[in-house]
Each structure stands twice: as structure tokens, then as C-alpha cells.
Amino acid sequence: MKRSIALISTGGTIEKTYDELRGVLSNQVSVLDIMLASLELRGVDIQRVQLMNKDSLDMSPEDHTLIAQIATRLAEAHAGVVVVHGTDRLAVSGERVVELAGTPASPIVLTGAIRPYELRSTDALQNLTEALLAVQLLPAGVYVAMHNQVLQFPGVIKDRNAGTFVKEP
Amino acid sequence: MKRSIALISTGGTIEKTYDELRGVLSNQVSVLDIMLASLELRGVDIQRVQLMNKDSLDMSPEDHTLIAQIATRLAEAHAGVVVVHGTDRLAVSGERVVELAGTPASPIVLTGAIRPYELRSTDALQNLTEALLAVQLLPAGVYVAMHNQVLQFPGVIKDRNAGTFVKEP
Amino acid sequence: MKRSIALISTGGTIEKTYDELRGVLSNQVSVLDIMLASLELRGVDIQRVQLMNKDSLDMSPEDHTLIAQIATRLAEAHAGVVVVHGTDRLAVSGERVVELAGTPASPIVLTGAIRPYELRSTDALQNLTEALLAVQLLPAGVYVAMHNQVLQFPGVIKDRNAGTFVKEP
Amino acid sequence: MKRSIALISTGGTIEKTYDELRGVLSNQVSVLDIMLASLELRGVDIQRVQLMNKDSLDMSPEDHTLIAQIATRLAEAHAGVVVVHGTDRLAVSGERVVELAGTPASPIVLTGAIRPYELRSTDALQNLTEALLAVQLLPAGVYVAMHNQVLQFPGVIKDRNAGTFVKEP
Numbered sequence: 001m002k003r004s005i006a007l008i009s010t011g012g013t014i015e016k017t018y019d020e021l022r023g024v025l026s027n028q029v030s031v032l033d034i035m036l037a038s039l040e041l042r043g044v045d046i047q048r049v050q051l052m053n054k055d056s057l058d059m060s061p062e063d064h065t066l067i068a069q070i071a072t073r074l075a076e077a078h079a080g081v082v083v084v085h086g087t088d089r090l091a092v093s094g095e096r097v098v099e100l101a102g103t104p105a106s107p108i109v110l111t112g113a114i115r116p117y118e119l120r121s122t123d124a125l126q127n128l129t130e131a132l133l134a135v136q137l138l139p140a141g142v143y144v145a146m147h148n149q150v151l152q153f154p155g156v157i158k159d160r161n162a163g164t165f166v167k168e169p
Numbered sequence: 170m171k172r173s174i175a176l177i178s179t180g181g182t183i184e185k186t187y188d189e190l191r192g193v194l195s196n197q198v199s200v201l202d203i204m205l206a207s208l209e210l211r212g213v214d215i216q217r218v219q220l221m222n223k224d225s226l227d228m229s230p231e232d233h234t235l236i237a238q239i240a241t242r243l244a245e246a247h248a249g250v251v252v253v254h255g256t257d258r259l260a261v262s263g264e265r266v267v268e269l270a271g272t273p274a275s276p277i278v279l280t281g282a283i284r285p286y287e288l289r290s291t292d293a294l295q296n297l298t299e300a301l302l303a304v305q306l307l308p309a310g311v312y313v314a315m316h317n318q319v320l321q322f323p324g325v326i327k328d329r330n331a332g333t334f335v336k337e338p
Numbered sequence: 339m340k341r342s343i344a345l346i347s348t349g350g351t352i353e354k355t356y357d358e359l360r361g362v363l364s365n366q367v368s369v370l371d372i373m374l375a376s377l378e379l380r381g382v383d384i385q386r387v388q389l390m391n392k393d394s395l396d397m398s399p400e401d402h403t404l405i406a407q408i409a410t411r412l413a414e415a416h417a418g419v420v421v422v423h424g425t426d427r428l429a430v431s432g433e434r435v436v437e438l439a440g441t442p443a444s445p446i447v448l449t450g451a452i453r454p455y456e457l458r459s460t461d462a463l464q465n466l467t468e469a470l471l472a473v474q475l476l477p478a479g480v481y482v483a484m485h486n487q488v489l490q491f492p493g494v495i496k497d498r499n500a501g502t503f504v505k506e507p
Numbered sequence: 508m509k510r511s512i513a514l515i516s517t518g519g520t521i522e523k524t525y526d527e528l529r530g531v532l533s534n535q536v537s538v539l540d541i542m543l544a545s546l547e548l549r550g551v552d553i554q555r556v557q558l559m560n561k562d563s564l565d566m567s568p569e570d571h572t573l574i575a576q577i578a579t580r581l582a583e584a585h586a587g588v589v590v591v592h593g594t595d596r597l598a599v600s601g602e603r604v605v606e607l608a609g610t611p612a613s614p615i616v617l618t619g620a621i622r623p624y625e626l627r628s629t630d631a632l633q634n635l636t637e638a639l640l641a642v643q644l645l646p647a648g649v650y651v652a653m654h655n656q657v658l659q660f661p662g663v664i665k666d667r668n669a670g671t672f673v674k675e676p
């Protein structure tokens with residue numbers, strides 16, 4: 001039987017698409033549904049929640065609080081929650097959930113990407129795949145799943161030079 | 170710190186490549202290293218064990234026993250084992266491990282694919298990604314990880330029509 | 339103004355798709371429309387003619403004659419004709435057109451592929467792109483366009499070892 | 508026998524790559540060699556000339572003149588010249604060749620792309636394929652080959668809304 005999972009999208013690099021007229025990558029339309037359609041999903045039954053579509057560098061403190069509140073609330077109604085998020089401020093939202101909820105009712109797994117799905121070479125599908133599996137295997141808690149690694153909040157930070165997440169020393 | 174994982178390849182659809190002269194897909198060279206190079210692997214330190222390169226329909230009982238013995242032995246020396254295997258007889262090798270070892274020293278995760286990595290549209294990378302994450306999160310035991318789902322042996326069979334694995338009724 | 343071009347598909351490697359149940363590549367459904375949708379076509383207005391879907395090794399003499407007759411007839415009604423064909427017997431159909439029609443009313447360009455479009459790495463899009471451009475630039479005659487090269491019939495043969503076409507010595 | 512072709516790269520959207528740290532697409536390293544390696548080139552023997560790597564919106568009048576002079580000069584030494592160029596100012600360089608050289612010694616074919624090669628969905632390979640075939644089939648002159656269409660200078664302009672080139676009305 002499939003687990004019911006809420007999938008909250010907030011934007012970030014993973015969802016950026018190419019604007020031909022301006023020649024830039026930006027958060028305009030969500031490509032998450034295209035990514036999901038390319039995966040074979042037998043373990044989860046996904047409820048999509050399109051919350052915002054922002055580069056996380058443009059998120060306000062209110063945005064992070066909103067994401068944390070919605071994720072916490074949905075963790076009560078579902079067997080788990082996946083949050084797709086820009087990596088620059090992903091840890092801010094992750095810590096906010098812990099501050100608000102301590103241990104949520106079910107696992108909340110954040111993920112994102114260093115290279116947009118739109119690119120020929122990207123970590124987007126790998127990370128989404130990992131988040132959608134980790135949310136089934138982990139106990140209740142707040143995590144980032146990305147680059148073949150699961151780290152638990154609090155105490156996770158982005159290592160900008162390595163382009164990934166690490167535990168605070 | 171990265172977990173030390175043994176990755177045993179045995180062939181199967183996931184590793185089939187295209188033979189231009191004969192115009193068919195077959196198990197001749199392994200494309201597993203190319204798949205691994207396309208993933209960002211921060212959680213595991215992989216030791217590759219190229220055991221055989223066979224369509225699992227061509228595996229003998231001795232082949233299955235050999236795979237099970239090697240996997241069980243490597244589970245003692247590593248934090249986990251991933252076995253890449255043809256899906257048609259994957260469950261035979263999975264059950265053989267349980268018969269031989271009961272619960273191995275660390276998790277043994279089998280995976281494969283319905284569509285070769287060589288194809289434009291394939292489940293190979295998804296399944297390999299899942300196996301390489303699941304092996305870090307699961308307790309000791311024998312599993313198949315594929316199509317966003319982890320199932321534990323004994324009692325797993327291939328549903329040929331659905332093209333995936335299910336628990337025996 | 340776009341040129342009106344007839345595009346005859348007959349099957350061959352270029353159109354082979356993967357049969358998950360049998361685990362083989364075969365000519366069952368045509369992927370030509372998917373290929374066409376991935377190209378930006380400003381120069382031609384295409385009329386699709388789905389004539390047959392066969393590995394050219396399975397074509398009978400009647401098949402080759404039928405292809406040649408239809409191509410010759412469509413060359414009168416259009417500014418050019420492209421024929422997608424298995425490479426093994428592509429030259430047989432090309433020579434047949436010359437035997438039947440000498441110089442057709444407009445250019446007839448045959449093409450195919452050594453590696454199916456379904457593969458991650460394929461010459462299918464390159465060859466289709468070339469045929470759809472060559473048919474606009476060439477004078478009336480019968481040609482193969484493939485692998486960055488245009489050769490005129492009669493006197494073209496497949497070099498099986500090189501996996502491409504050459505002029506007879 | 509292969510034709511000797513000079514391939515001048517000047518940058519533009521077609522060659523833009525993704526900068527993970529800054530999260531933008533820019534002209535830093537050339538991906539043209541990777542594109543060339545993915546094509547099967549039997550008709551041309553390419554001499555690469557890496558002239559500059561600029562978004563064409565950043566080109567000065569001197570840049571356009573330099574490109575035109577080098578292309579004209581190389582057209583004397585080779586059977587043809589392909590110029591990879593940003594589309595925004597591609598027509599400026601094309602017209603400059605006509606002003607300087609009238610009809611060059613061999614065909615000069617300019618091309619570019621609306622979507623970078625780095626993207627999952629791109630017109631880069633189609634356009635490069637077309638330029639490398641057109642340069643073999645066209646008489647001496649100055650052209651743009653892109654989107655299944657060949658247009659001859661003078662009198663070619665970019666239609667920004669359509670994202671392609673058209674003849675001046």
C-alpha cells in the first residue's frame with residue numbers, strides 16, 4: 001500500500017527554467033510535475049502543494065516561517081512531507097521547523113539541487129528520488145536528503161564551496 | 170564520514186548496451202561506472218566488485234549461490250552491500266541470501282531495471298540512486314530497492330505484468 | 339515560405355522502440371513524430387506518410403518497389419521527399435528509385451540510423467536533421483543523407499564495418 | 508574525401524555553460540568540442556578556430572569586423588567556413604562579411620542557438636548539424652543555417668519574437 005506523502009514546492013534552482021527572450025534561468029513555471037512523471041513511483045501517493053516559486057535568496061523570514069508551519073501541519077495529516085527548496089536558504093527553513101515543532105508528527109525531508117533540472121547534466125532527479133525514498137524509511141524528524149546523503153536538523157549547513165550540505169562542526 | 174559499501178554487479182537489463190553490428194541490446198561491457206560518475210555520491214565510499222555480466226535468465230543455480238555467498242561475505246567487511254542484478258531472477262538471489270545467511274551482518278540491497286541505462290528513458294539511475302541511499306538507512310537484512318519502494322526478503326516476487334516487485338500475497 | 343515535403347517512414351533501426359516485456363528493440367510503434375517534435379522546423383511543411391514499419395532485412399523485393407513507386411509519385415506532388423529507412427537495405431530502395439524514375443521530379447533523400455532514437459546516444463536526430471535540410475538544398479535526384487555526408491544514387495553502398503554509406507569504388 | 512572546413516567559435520547562447528556558484532549561464536568555457544564529439548562527421552575535416560567567447564550583445568564593432576575578416580580569409584584556404592555566433596548580433600557579422608568580401612571564396616555559414624547546448628532541450632545540435640551540412644552543399648556566399656532553414660545575406664534579420672531568422676521584408 002502506498003504511503004500518502006505531501007510534496008511542497010517552494011522554488012529554488014531545481015525548478016528554474018530557461019527564459020529564451022531574456023536568456024536567463026529563473027523561477028517562473030514549476031517543472032516538478034515533469035520530474036515526477038519521469039520517475040516510477042510505487043511507494044508513495046503524492047499530494048502536491050505548490051506554495052511559492054522563489055529563489056531562496058529572495059525568501060523573507062515570513063516565507064521561511066510559512067514553509068515551516070505548512071510542513072509541520074501537513075506532517076500530521078500525511079505519512080511524510082517532502083519540501084523542494086532553494087539550497088541557499090534551505091537550512092533556514094529546516095531549522096525553523098525544528099524551532100516550531102521539535103519533532104514533527106512524521107518525517108519532513110527537504111531537498112533541492114545545485115544544477116537545475118532543465119540542464120542536460122543535473123542533480124535534480126537524483127535528489128528528488130532520494131527525498132521520496134528517504135521519507136519512507138526515516139523516523140519522524142527533520143532532514144535534508146541530497147547527494148546520496150541524509151542529514152538531520154538541527155545543525156545542518158550548506159557548504160557553498162563543496163556545493164552540498166554538511167553537519168555543523 | 171562516508172560509509173564503505175560494496176557494489177556487486179552481475180549484469181541484467183540495467184547494464185545492457187547496444188551492439189551496432191548485431192542491432193541488439195546485450196550484456197557485454199558494464200556501464201555501471203558511467204552511471205556512478207553521473208551521480209553525486211557523498212554518503213558512500215564504493216568498492217566495485219564485478220562478479221559476472223549475465224542476463225539473469227541465463228543464471229545457473231550455482232550463479233545465484235555464488236552471488237549470495239559473495240554478498241553475505243562482503244556484508245561482514247562493509248557497512249552495506251548493493252547488488253545490481255537482472256530483475257527476472259533477482260528474487261532467486263535475494264531468497265538465496267536469506268537461506269544462507271538469515272540476517273546478514275549489514276544490509277544487502279538488490280536492484281535492477283526494467284529499461285537499460287542505455288535508453289533515453291530508463292529507470293536505471295532512479296533504482297541505483299535508491300539502492301545507494303537505502304543501504305545507508307536500513308537495518309541489517311536483505312532487500313530490493315526499486316521504483317521508489319523498498320521490500321524485504323523473504324517473500325518478494327517479480328510482478329512481470331506490472332514490471333516491478335511486490336510482496337507475495 | 340515553407341517547402342512542402344513528403345516524409346515516408348518505412349521503419350528500420352531509427353524507429354525501433356524498446357519492448358519491456360520481451361527486453362528487445364523492435365519496429366512496433368513509430369517514434370518519428372516524437373523526433374519531429376523535438377526539432378525546430380521553419381523550412382519545411384511536412385506531410386507524413388507511414389508506409390510500413392519494418393526492419394529492412396525483412397523487406398521483400400515488392401516492399402522496395404512499393405517504396406520506390408510511392409517516393410517517385412510523391413516527388414511529383416511535393417518540393418521534395420524524405421524516406422526514413424533501415425540502413426541494411428536502404429541502398430536497394432535507393433537504386434530502385436533510379437531504375438524506375440531516373441531523375442525524379444524533385445529530390446528524394448533517404449536516411450536512417452545506426453543507433454535507434456530510443457538510445458541515450460544515437461545518430462537518429464542528426465540524420466533526420468540532415469535529410470530535412472538536404473532536401474531543400476539539393477537538385478532533383480536520389481540521395482542518402484547521413485553522418486554529415488550526402489551521396490547520390492546510383493552507386494551508393496553500405497559499409498557495414500564503418501557503419502555508414504560510401505560510393506562504390 | 509572529406510572537405511576541409513574552418514569552424515570559428517565566437518561564443519553566444521549556444522556555448523553558454525552553467526556556473527554553479529553564481530547560478531547563471533555564461534560564456535566561460537567552450538562546449539563546442541563536446542557537441543562535435545557527439546556528431547558523426549564523415550563529410551568534413553574540421554579546423555577549429557577559437558576566436559572569442561562572448562555574448563554577441565557584448566560585441567564591439569571591431570569584434571564584428573574581426574570575425575568578418577577572419578572568416579573571409581579562411582574561406583580562401585578552406586572549402587568552407589562555419590561561424591558559431593550569438594544570435595542577437597549574428598546578422599551584424601553576416602552583413603559585415605558581405606560588405607568586406609562580397610562573395611567570399613567559399614561558403615561562409617553562420618549559426619547559433621536560442622537555447623544553450625547545456626540545456627536538456629536545445630536547438631544547439633540541430634543548428635550545428637545543419638551548418639556543417641549546408642557548408643558542403645551551398646555555392647560560395649554568406650548564409651545563416653538554423654532551424655531547418657538556410658537564408659542568404661545580405662538582408663537577413665533576427666525575428667526576436669519568433670526566436671529565429673527571417674529575410675527582411
